[in-house]
Amino acid sequence: xxxxxxxxxxxxxxxxxxxxxxxxxxxxxxxxxxxxxxxxxxxxxxxxxxxxxxxxxxxxxxxxxxxxxxxxxxxxxxxxxxxxxxxxxxxxxxxxxxxxxxxxxxxxxxxxxxxxxxxxxxxxxxxxxxxxxxxxxxxxxxxxxxxxxxxxxxxxxxxxxxxxxxxxxxxxxxxxxxxxxxxxxxxxxxxxxxxxxxxxxxxxxxxxxxxxxxxxxxxxxxxxxxxxxxxxxxxxxxxxxxxxxxxxxxxxxxxxxxxxxxxxxxxxxxxxxxxxxxxxxxxxxxxxxxxxxxxxxxxxxxxxxxxxxxxxxxxxxxxxxxxxxxxxxxxxxxxxxxxxxxxxxxxxxxxxxxxxxxxxxxxxxxxxxxxxxxxxxxxxxxxxxxxxxxxxxxxxxxxxxxxxxxxxxxxxxxxxxxxxxxxxxxxxxxxxxxxxxxxxxxxxxxxxxxxxxxxxxxxxxxxxxxxxxxxxxxxxxxxxxxxxxxxxxxxxxxxxxxxxxxxxxxx
Amino acid sequence: xxxxxxxxxxxxxxxxxxxxxxxxxxxxxxxxxxxxxxxxxxxxxxxxxxxxxxxxxxxxxxxxxxxxxxxxxxxxxxxxxxxxxxxxxxxxxxxxxxxxxxxxxxxxxxxxxxxxxxxxxxxxxxxxxxxxxxxxxxxxxxxxxxxxxxxxxxxxxxxxxxxxxxxxxxxxxxxxxxxxxxxxxxxxxxxxxxxxxxxxxxxxxxxxxxxxxxxxxxxxxxxxxxxxxxxxxxxxxxxxxxxxxxxxxxxxxxxxxxxxxxxxxxxxxxxxxxxxxxxxxxxxxxxxxxxxxxxxxxxxxxxxxxxxxxxxxxxxxxxxxxxxxxxxxxxxxxxxxxxxxxxxxxxxxxxxxx
Numbered sequence: 045x046x047x048x049x050x051x052x053x054x055x056x057x058x059x060x061x062x063x064x065x066x067x068x069x070x071x072x073x074x075x076x077x078x079x080x081x082x083x084x085x086x087x088x089x090x091x092x093x094x095x096x097x098x099x100x101x102x103x104x105x106x107x108x109x110x111x112x113x114x115x116x117x118x119x120x121x122x123x124x125x126x127x128x129x130x131x132x133x134x135x136x137x138x139x140x141x142x143x144x145x146x147x148x149x150x151x152x153x154x155x156x157x158x159x160x161x162x163x164x165x166x167x168x169x170x171x172x173x174x175x176x177x178x179x180x181x182x183x184x185x186x187x188x189x190x191x192x193x194x195x196x197x198x199x200x201x202x203x204x205x206x207x208x209x210x211x212x213x214x215x216x217x218x219x220x221x222x223x224x225x226x227x228x229x230x231x232x233x234x235x236x237x238x239x240x241x242x243x244x245x246x247x248x249x250x251x252x253x254x255x256x257x258x259x260x261x262x263x264x265x266x267x268x269x270x271x272x273x274x275x276x277x278x279x280x281x282x283x284x285x286x287x288x289x290x291x292x293x294x295x296x297x298x299x300x301x302x303x304x305x306x307x308x309x310x311x312x313x314x315x316x317x318x319x320x321x322x323x324x325x326x327x328x329x330x331x332x333x334x335x336x337x338x339x340x341x342x343x344x345x346x347x348x349x350x351x352x353x354x355x356x357x358x359x360x361x362x363x364x365x366x367x368x369x370x371x372x373x374x375x376x377x378x379x380x381x382x383x384x385x386x387x388x389x390x391x392x393x394x395x396x397x398x399x400x401x402x403x404x405x406x407x408x409x410x411x412x413x414x415x416x417x418x419x420x421x422x423x424x425x426x427x428x429x430x431x432x433x434x435x436x437x438x439x440x441x442x443x444x445x446x447x448x449x450x451x452x453x454x455x456x457x458x459x460x461x462x463x464x465x466x467x468x469x470x471x472x473x474x475x476x477x478x479x480x481x482x483x484x485x486x487x488x489x490x491x492x493x494x495x496x497x498x499x500x501x502x503x504x505x506x507x508x509x510x511x512x513x514x515x516x517x518x519x520x521x522x523x524x525x526x527x528x529x530x531x532x533x534x535x536x537x538x539x540x541x542x543x544x545x546x547x548x549x550x551x
Numbered sequence: 552x553x554x555x556x557x558x559x560x561x562x563x564x565x566x567x568x569x570x571x572x573x574x575x576x577x578x579x580x581x582x583x584x585x586x587x588x589x590x591x592x593x594x595x596x597x598x599x600x601x602x603x604x605x606x607x608x609x610x611x612x613x614x615x616x617x618x619x620x621x622x623x624x625x626x627x628x629x630x631x632x633x634x635x636x637x638x639x640x641x642x643x644x645x646x647x648x649x650x651x652x653x654x655x656x657x658x659x660x661x662x663x664x665x666x667x668x669x670x671x672x673x674x675x676x677x678x679x680x681x682x683x684x685x686x687x688x689x690x691x692x693x694x695x696x697x698x699x700x701x702x703x704x705x706x707x708x709x710x711x712x713x714x715x716x717x718x719x720x721x722x723x724x725x726x727x728x729x730x731x732x733x734x735x736x737x738x739x740x741x742x743x744x745x746x747x748x749x750x751x752x753x754x755x756x757x758x759x760x761x762x763x764x765x766x767x768x769x770x771x772x773x774x775x776x777x778x779x780x781x782x783x784x785x786x787x788x789x790x791x792x793x794x795x796x797x798x799x800x801x802x803x804x805x806x807x808x809x810x811x812x813x814x815x816x817x818x819x820x821x822x823x824x825x826x827x828x829x830x831x832x833x834x835x836x837x838x839x840x841x842x843x844x845x846x847x848x849x850x851x852x853x854x855x856x857x858x859x860x861x862x863x864x865x866x867x868x869x870x871x872x873x874x875x876x877x878x879x880x881x882x883x884x885x886x887x888x889x890x891x892x893x894x895x896x897x898x899x900x901x902x903x904x905x
Contacts, residue, residue: 349780351779351780370782371779371780371781371782372782373782374782375781375782381780383780388774388776388777389776389777389780390777390780391774391777392770392773392774392777393773393774394773394774395769395770395773399766399769402766403770403777403781404781404782406763406766406767406770406781406783407763407782412763415762416757416761416762417760417761417762417763417766419761438898438901442898446898
């Protein structure tokens, strides 16, 4: 047992221009629970997809018990005893549990009775309460995950990879899953967990690999480390804050512009996406919300811009209740919104830059002359924006999809800065951008604050939050963990808050 | 923009030439000299005023049905039911003409008939948009099936209330000449319906590219999620787009009934709906391009009739020709998008390098 079960050596993977994995090497032993910890976009899923044969590495090798292996497809991986459960399950909802489990591994006439019994026994063995004849679409998410696990067990998996397995689970279900993991590994099998949740890691993992920007930044035994060290490794110390411009006037002396009062968003299956969120933003203030992505940031944005109706709570803009205003009314009231997903939410890729410029004003008179669209005015304006924001584009008539991400983002920022005369919401404004574009966006944010506008900055980049915000809130599972002045927070403290620990007690 | 237009013209031209070349090969199999056959074809089209004008007569309804498809397509909707909307338009045109004729000056009567046709076709079309907006029905299927409903309504009415006085054939009485659309070239059948079609095509272009309604329709068509976050309700626009699309197809009913047939009979123009789809694709859904593409298809139709009159050539050769042209036209669409992607990249690289 001196050879590790699986070993990855010097794996490197490029996605068009981005390097997703840079020289990544690690191993997993038999009977071990390995946690792959890192922020979104750190390259965790990519390296696992390479091991599972979904992606092909540009360089590097994979060894099984010391023997070099070529894994070109999930089928190859499965034949080596590897199964990966994706974050989004790959089940056929209209089929039964049994049909899903044997899918792809049966030939000819199927002896349903035998398979159903076999799966029933397998489920019993691990204490899963699953009827093999139930339709997958009728099962709650927690049980669907168990179907995925049964699928892996049915294949006699020896290495189970799970991508963010607890993201969709209730705390009890998560606890059950942890028990299963312990039982599964006690018989010599191995599990790799992909996660960004520190608590889980400490609870179940034997060894922890910390990844950041495609590289490994730590390979530690669980017993030798603690949350503080892990969060530091995960977030990184090389914070490079943008040049900060202090506000001219003291922010606290000025009036409140946006007031969020006890906003909750509860979905039908009573999972709350936002839980009693309250904060306010003053004139000329940059209010930052930090947190690991997927903790309710998108919901906050959508509630404010009127795209999502809160279950309870109130939103006031300059004292006026805008809780139930439509998206159109909110736009007209002067709230700009730079969405996180610019392809889906922010731009029409098949239209020209000029046409994209009037996206939010199609009901107003702004671009009209005698009731018709004034193309010249729009074109001249867009060209002036291209100059002012240093957008690298052939001109106002260029299609948006031809631009690089950073330049597309500049166009959206320009439009929303123009729309948001009172408040501008920036959701992940610099994700995926190059340094030059990041700088430009940051400068724009400061410039707009100087004009007295209020800024809501939502980011998972701590350096950005620290560098720009006047006050910082931390969000975790739809709840505000606390609101702090910038100087009150340290990287360690914010890391813990983001992981769900509050000041004095554990939640 | 100019480069795009240039690509469109070049690729369309090549597609047509290739389509005709392959058709010529088919003629070879029939032991006919294709050069000679095409020669006769072109000379008889050009030498005869009546035949030449017939091209535009045939093009007129195609412009409308192609516009109907193209307009909905801009909202990323598929209106496959232009044929049915055309039947509804024809029914309204013929029944209101029969009712109004002799009761008022023909000019006023024709305007009223036109407006009723447009409104009726619009209501018929908006049902499809409503089903899409309200019940998330698949507009492709609903619009396709609506054609059969319209056909059944037409057949029923032609055998009952609208049937001719003799009650012999399932067709209406002929319209009074006062209800005919005036022709504007003597000695031909070319009626002012063609001019209406050209004006409507230009109006559709203005609506799409010069008004905020058209802008919103295009935004919803390209990215409905971004549209939603910009406060644009896609549901409302689905209904509006189908309303306009349906009224465009119905206009073909008006020009065909009042301009060409001067009556309504069973099995009337059964293929202009499907031809309209092809024409819209040929023209890249551009309303102005549709005018020219429709004229081309009008010419193919007229040419088919002439070729059918030549000895030994089956008249179905023209369907082959149309089919081949269509196949190459659709291929040209992909060639064009490739060309455009390459050009955009080149442009961008130039800017970045500067």
